[in-house]
Amino acid sequence: DGGITQSPKYLFRKEGQNVTLSCEQNLNHDAMYWYRQDPGQGLRLIYYSQIVNDFQKGDIAEGYSVSREKKESFPLTVTSAQKNPTAFYLCASSMAGGTGELFFGEGSRLTVL
């Protein structure tokens, strides 16, 4: 079945460690997005990519990094520079242009111990 897959679903990290969240899609979508969601809050845009080998910062990119080496993959690294990384992270994709429907993964919950 076509869809978007995030892994891991739950992740625990010690302070000072970098962690990478995986996002893979087999929908042949050009655009991919990473959002952060805090409890009871909306989604805040971290990074987005419209095409392979290109990506743009969103509203809260500090302390995060991404790569887009393949069309189907858009991993997010939460670095030790991110001061409050505990959150629910959502990846999404859409067709070219990014102005259509977003398809979301089931999310990754990161907890810093």
Add this chain to the structure above:
Amino acid sequence: SQQGEEDPQALSIQEGENATMNCSYKTSINNLQWYRQNSGRGLVHLILIRSNEREKHSGRLRVTLDTSKKSSSLLITASRAADTASYFCATDSNNNDMRFGAGTRLTVKP
């Protein structure tokens, strides 16, 4: 910064009643979308309305858009307990990004 702001933040109704949620945004948009999120899950797309449209229907959903007021509303008719979820509006700018509001938490009591 978040583009959309939903109102109310929380809404509790009885099964069978209608639920209305509002969204206001700040800048010009190409389209506005509404999404639903069950607790701890990803978001699911409900409906998209383009900037040149004023109203759109899909099943029990009715969406309106007023670009002069930079606002939209989502009406869910004859609500069911299964409609309990958070609802978000999302807008895109000319940068092809997609930004979401803070959401409305809807509770439908059986």
